[in-house]
Amino acid sequence: MIKTTPFTDKHIALGARMASFAGYNMPIEYSGITDEHMTVRQGVGVFDVSHMGEFWVKGDKALPFLQKITSNDVSALPTGKAQYSCFPNGKGGIVDDLLVYHYEPGKYMLVVNAANIDKDWAWCVQNNTEGADLENASDHMAQLAVQGPKATELLQKLTSVDLSTISYYAFTTGEFAGVKDVILSNTGYTGAGGFELYFYPETADTIWNALFEAGEEFGIKPIGLGARDTLRLEMGFALYGNDIDDSTSPIEAGLGWITKFTEGKAFIDRPLLETQKVTGVKRRLVGFVLTERGIPRHDYEIVNEEGRVIGKVTSGTQSPVLKAGIGMGYVEIEYAKAETSIFINIRNNPVAAKVTKAPFCQGAL
Secondary structure (H helix, E strand, O other), X not given: OOEOOOXXXXXXXXXXXXXXXOOEEEEEEOXXXXXXXXXXXXXXXEEEOOOOEEEEEEOOOHHHHHHHHOOOOHHHOOOOEEEEEEXXXXXXXXXXXXXXXXXXXXXXXXXXXXXXHHHHHHHHHHOOOOOOEEEEOHHHOEEEEXXXXXXXXXXXXXXXXXXXXXXXXXXXXXXXXXXEEEXXXXXXXXXXXXXXXXXXXXXXXXXXXXXXXXXXXXXXXXXXXXXXXXXXXXXXXXXXXXXXXXXXXXXXXXXXXXXXXXXXXXXXOHHHHHXXXXXXXXXXXXXXXXXXXXXXXXXXXXXXOOOOEEEEEEEEEEEOOOOEEEEEEEEEHHHOOOOOEEEEEEOOEEEEXXXXXXXXXXXXX
């Protein structure tokens, strides 16, 4: 049975092209991926991300549990701040990547990928030997991502909370569009600025209608998952299931910065990942930009000048901003340095590319 979000009927009424994604009936595009992409880069767009999962972790055992099950150092996370992290899987891979919110002392919210809700929940329950109080609130929370350089100005019209005081990866809870207890989070998956709003599903209509009424002067548009993917790829943000998964380690994926070997943090896979950090890895996730015409796609071979396969594309697209093919993929470590020349096999034709540090372009234009 395909699931719906509180906004599914609105997407259909607006003429969105719908498709099944992570078990949900989701909008892929409305006016076209490039048009929606540039709306977010230059103005403001709204994504329905209510399919994402949310878990509460509470009680005096919450911190010890999170220190064990996540790679980042939760003890360093102040109240009112969020942290990017991952669940190591006990075999050197990644169960999922996630955000950890320190909501209040002894209370945390985990935001996980929609396709992994059941898997992540089972993983948390299975590893909760500390006895933390866990609650899967995924079906009782809705979420909109309001993204773009005009997002904050729009959102400020609808709340008395001073959004300028909420720094990147910080959040607060307040009244929004007359709705109480809305979480306003300065995070995002586009690099273009903006906020995520978390709220109860029964208030979804009120918030959606207020956003689109107040946003009319800013040229607000609903944005589908197609543009969400091209936007995140221009920033070099990893997508679970493509760029990271159960077979990729956070060190290989360039996520050493969220893998903290601080004293007393005995997290799952620590010895293995610590060894990888010290001795190095044989492959690395890199970004690249094509220097010839072509569009890289998932699973295309990456080859060297002699035509030997040195890796594989994990994500690829045509960048609407750069008007060039961009992508990410794992390559042998000697080809991972920025500016290294590589080739992408596109229909058996090697197309030249250069390893490039992310982001590939500015977030807001």
